[in-house]
Amino acid sequence: MKKRNEILASTRSEPEALSASVQSPDEVEFAVKTLEQDVTVATANLRSRTLKEIERALARCAGGTYGVCEACGDDISPNRLKAIPWARYCLTCQELRSRN
Ligand SMILES: [Zn+2]
Structure with a gap:
């Protein structure tokens, strides 16, 4: 439950970080930012997968099959x-x- 809240909290702060990183006029900086964004997206994907697993676990708790x-x-x-x-x-x- 605690882990789930942690993930939810960090997932919510994600869109701001993404939109902030695309507004860069400098090309080199843009490339770096794009790279950073890829990493962020990969982390977000992993995070939402884990979140789904946690949701399932909570559902099993409720159903008594945890x-x-x-x-x-x-x-x-x-x-x-x-x-x-x-x-x-x-x-x-x-x-x-x-x-x-
Ligand atoms: Zn088995």
């Missing part, structure tokens, strides 16, 4: 949940999925 692997239905190990609180799969299933 901490249960979506693939095999086993409990996800507490250590894994500690590292990735929004994990959808147990370690075994996650490894199988990343291999395929």
Whole structure:
């Protein structure tokens, strides 16, 4: 929940940072700014993906299935949940999925 609020807060400040970076007359500076913007966009994409995972985890909390692997239905190990609180799969299933 805390992580989700953090991400939401930083996502909201994003558009201002973007519009501020495009108003540069100097070409070199513009290139640098464009590069910076790419990084910002990449970070924003990653952030919204994580946010979606967190939203799903919260929905599972509400449905009483939090901490249960979506693939095999086993409990996800507490250590894994500690590292990735929004994990959808147990370690075994996650490894199988990343291999395929
Ligand atoms: Zn599993």
